[in-house]
Amino acid sequence: MGVTLTSRRTFLQATVRSSVALPLLTSFGVAGSAVAGTVTGMAKAESSLCLFEADAAMGADMAAGVRQMGLAYQMLTLDEASGWHAMMDALASARGRALAVLGRPATVFAVRNMLEPGWRVVLEARHHRLAGGEMSHEFTGLETPMAQLSGWVDRVKDPAQYAVVLASMGRGDLSSGAERKTLDLTSPAWPGGDLVSLLAWPKGAV
Amino acid sequence: MEAVLPPGIKREQFAALVADLQKVVGREHVFTDAQWELPAYNDAYLTTPAELHQPSAAVAPANVEELQRVLEVARHYKAPLWTVSTGKNFAYGGPAPRKAGYIVLDLKRMNRILEVNEKHGYAVVEPGVSYLDLYRHLQKIGSKLWVDCAAPGWGGVLPNMTEHGVGYTPYGDHVTMQCGMQVVMADGTIVNTGMGALPGSQTSHLYKYGFGPSVDGLFTQSNFGVVTQIGIWLMPEPPGYRPYMITFEKESDLHAITEVLRPLKVNMLVPAVAMTVEMLWEAAVQVTRRDYYTGKGPIPDSVRKKMRSDLKIGAWNFYGALYGPPPMMDNTWEVVRDAFASIPGAKFYFDEDRPADDAAWQYRKKLGAGIPNMTEYSVMNWIPNGAHIDFSPISPVTGDDATKQYELIRDRCNKAGFDYCGEFAVGWRDMHHIFCLTFDRYDAKQKARANKLFGELVDAAAAAGYGEYRTHIDFMDRIAGTYNWNDSALLRMHEKVKDAVDPSGILSPGKMGIWPKSMRKGRA
Numbered sequence: 263m264g265v266t267l268t269s270r271r272t273f274l275q276a277t278v279r280s281s282v283a284l285p286l287l288t289s290f291g292v293a294g295s296a297v298a299g300t301v302t303g304m305a306k307a308e309s310s311l312c313l314f315e316a317d318a319a320m321g322a323d324m325a326a327g328v329r330q331m332g333l334a335y336q337m338l339t340l341d342e343a344s345g346w347h348a349m350m351d352a353l354a355s356a357r358g359r360a361l362a363v364l365g366r367p368a369t370v371f372a373v374r375n376m377l378e379p380g381w382r383v384v385l386e387a388r389h390h391r392l393a394g395g396e397m398s399h400e401f402t403g404l405e406t407p408m409a410q411l412s413g414w415v416d417r418v419k420d421p422a423q424y425a426v427v428l429a430s431m432g433r434g435d436l437s438s439g440a441e442r443k444t445l446d447l448t449s450p451a452w453p454g455g456d457l458v459s460l461l462a463w464p465k466g467a468v
Numbered sequence: 469m470e471a472v473l474p475p476g477i478k479r480e481q482f483a484a485l486v487a488d489l490q491k492v493v494g495r496e497h498v499f500t501d502a503q504w505e506l507p508a509y510n511d512a513y514l515t516t517p518a519e520l521h522q523p524s525a526a527v528a529p530a531n532v533e534e535l536q537r538v539l540e541v542a543r544h545y546k547a548p549l550w551t552v553s554t555g556k557n558f559a560y561g562g563p564a565p566r567k568a569g570y571i572v573l574d575l576k577r578m579n580r581i582l583e584v585n586e587k588h589g590y591a592v593v594e595p596g597v598s599y600l601d602l603y604r605h606l607q608k609i610g611s612k613l614w615v616d617c618a619a620p621g622w623g624g625v626l627p628n629m630t631e632h633g634v635g636y637t638p639y640g641d642h643v644t645m646q647c648g649m650q651v652v653m654a655d656g657t658i659v660n661t662g663m664g665a666l667p668g669s670q671t672s673h674l675y676k677y678g679f680g681p682s683v684d685g686l687f688t689q690s691n692f693g694v695v696t697q698i699g700i701w702l703m704p705e706p707p708g709y710r711p712y713m714i715t716f717e718k719e720s721d722l723h724a725i726t727e728v729l730r731p732l733k734v735n736m737l738v739p740a741v742a743m744t745v746e747m748l749w750e751a752a753v754q755v756t757r758r759d760y761y762t763g764k765g766p767i768p769d770s771v772r773k774k775m776r777s778d779l780k781i782g783a784w785n786f787y788g789a790l791y792g793p794p795p796m797m798d799n800t801w802e803v804v805r806d807a808f809a810s811i812p813g814a815k816f817y818f819d820e821d822r823p824a825d826d827a828a829w830q831y832r833k834k835l836g837a838g839i840p841n842m843t844e845y846s847v848m849n850w851i852p853n854g855a856h857i858d859f860s861p862i863s864p865v866t867g868d869d870a871t872k873q874y875e876l877i878r879d880r881c882n883k884a885g886f887d888y889c890g891e892f893a894v895g896w897r898d899m900h901h902i903f904c905l906t907f908d909r910y911d912a913k914q915k916a917r918a919n920k921l922f923g924e925l926v927d928a929a930a931a932a933g934y935g936e937y938r939t940h941i942d943f944m945d946r947i948a949g950t951y952n953w954n955d956s957a958l959l960r961m962h963e964k965v966k967d968a969v970d971p972s973g974i975l976s977p978g979k980m981g982i983w984p985k986s987m988r989k990g991r992a
Contacts, residue, residue, distance in 0.1 A: 340841065340842035340843050340845055340846060341827070341830065341831065341841055341842070341843045342841060343600055343603055343604070343621060343839060343840050343841055346600055346621065346622075346840075346841075346842060347600065347604055350600075366846070366849050367848065367849055367852070367853070367854065368845050368846050368847070368848035368849045368854065369845075369846075371512070371848065372620075372622070372842060372845055375508075375556060376622075378505075378507065378508035379499050379504070379505040379506075379507075379508040379509075379526075382504045388852075388853075390852060442503075455756065455849075456756070456849070456852060465504075
């Protein structure tokens with residue numbers, strides 16, 4: 263791609279202008295006619311829901327990022343009953359859509375426990391900083407979404423950019439016998455602490 | 469993970485069993501896919517191989533009628549069921565069954581709030597109602613009743629009570645606050661306990677004991693029936709609420725704190741389930757271990773001191789609250805403050821004295837007013853891939869006992885390379901001592917050490933005369949075995965009851981060490 267991604271804004275501009283997110287979307291079942299449109303239009307058609315922790319690093323940037331992509335999102339918090347209820351409402355209204363979740367490990371673990379067995383968690387990643395300052399990304403899940411994401415990981419600079427890529431991955435389609443694999447990658451350091459992300463598809467997609 | 473079968477059931481029979489369950493609840497509410505569905509019924513915090521607790525299927529009835537038909541199917545095939553509902557029960561086995569092959573009976577869909585009685589202060593709920601659900605409902609209808617919740621608000625009102633859980637307000641002893649119960653027995657019979665046995669009863673949820681033996685307790689922490697409804701008393705919003713925190717400088721202050729507290733508690737000057745919390749629990753809610761220390765083994769004293777200073781916490785931290793009209797709270801506070809002020813170094817805080825970003829204070833302040841939240845779950849961020857099993861002995865409210873239990877656990881856990889992270893929940897005459905044994909769930913060696921340590925703690929506590937109130941599925945037999953006075957007379961009585969009320973042995977075999985006759989040889 264040869265794009266230097268210096269900020270969330272340039273990342274998004276690059277994503278939208280060159281439609282770099284399109285391969286991700288097309289590979290997960292977005293209709294051909296939608297691919298011909300803008301990223302925003304496509305995202306609405308496929309309509310992933312992005313859940314990310316409000317008080318994790320760059321929560322506000324994540325919100326701006328997914329908004330610009332036209333994706334639905336819901337902030338997560340463990341601290342307020344109203345936030346938990348908002349998440350549960352979002353999940354209830356998200357039937358049939360893919361979910362991208364990003365937050366601190368305990369938060370994502372808690373969300374995962376509210377998803378299953380209604381959703382299929384097709385990919386989970388642990389993102390933590392190594393002693394040398396690099397970011398480690400440990401993926402577990404299905405090969406197809408893992409392969410798609412792995413091509414992006416060394417290009418995203420922070421959790422906000424990662425959230426945009428993750429959320430752009432719509433609902434997938436594959437056989438139930440698909441094998442789970444693991445993949446370890448590194449990237450330049452992200453700001454903030456350890457994070458976990460996951461991608462879940464609705465029951466029936468798998 | 470490979471699919472497993474219920475014990476003693478062949479593959480063809482299992483297929484027929486699943487088909488029969490699907491006829492009862494619909495295909496979408498019978499889960500058999502080992503890759504995508506059944507992991508939801510595993511325990512992510514196991515210290516033993518997951519294969520030991522892998523369910524063969526899960527079934528989720530929507531109502532009592534469906535539940536009765538599920539029981540009929542289970543009796544027909546002699547298939548063991550493992551009852552769970554909402555709430556997660558992490559630290560005690562999560563939704564995972566005691567043994568591989570059981571079918572998880574998931575009551576999450578039975579989630580109706582059947583009644584809120586504002587006048588008499590109670591609610592009637594089904595098993596799938598969480599504290600967050602009930603709180604939301606009370607807010608929606610403008611109720612002036614409070615919930616008393618578990619620290620993670622996703623806990624279930626009914627299942628937390630049946631597991632003898634406690635909360636944080638004056639209504640924190642959940643078993644005490646339960647009144648009236650509906651149980652479906654293994655043979656499908658529906659039983660209303662207490663006053664509810666009277667047709668048209670006006671007092672099902674007002675008087676606990678009914679006429680004749682009071683049997684509600686038989687259905688808590690047991691496998692004698694499936695509890696499908698309870699009445700739970702709710703505290704009316706008081707005219708005033710003023711939570712407080714008292715910090716103590718020294719580890720050895722635990723003795724004095726407990727001695728000062730006992731008369732305050734017994735005389736109801738500390739009306740709520742108060743908490744004496746060790747510093748690492750406080751820290752783990754808001755920072756990570758790596759923020760302060762990257763070495764192995766227990767955190768050194770010098771580092772602990774810096775954490776206390778940064779976070780404005782003590783070696784021990786006491787949380788209580790005043791309830792009532794302001795003049796009453798003022799008077800009570802004078803007594804409480806003066807009593808604890810006798811401990812050198814005690815520092816007193818109200819809401820306005822704590823930093824606004826103090827996550828530990830903020831969530832405990834909410835808990836004391838029955839406002840559910842999930843903040844305490846952040847403790848699992850303390851170490852990478854954080855997981856925990858809780859060792860939970862009961863202690864008398866004395867300085868000697870608190871110190872003895874604390875040292876018994878601390879020394880063994882430090883020797884095993886773990887930090888002590890724990891708290892004492894102070895009830896009417898006892899303390900639930902909760903030691904949160906935290907480990908990396910992807911580190912096989914740590915898990916093995918945690919498992920070994922836990923067993924050592926069970927034995928050491930029993931030898932000192934302390935028993936646990938609740939435990940992880942892997943330790944149910946071991947702990948049941950410590951309650952062995954008079955040749956295990958209590959366990960033998962439990963087994964007689966089990967054989968009488970569940971002769972097919974289908975309900976949660978092995979729960980709390982109680983096995984049906986056909987499986988007693990399998991006791992681990």
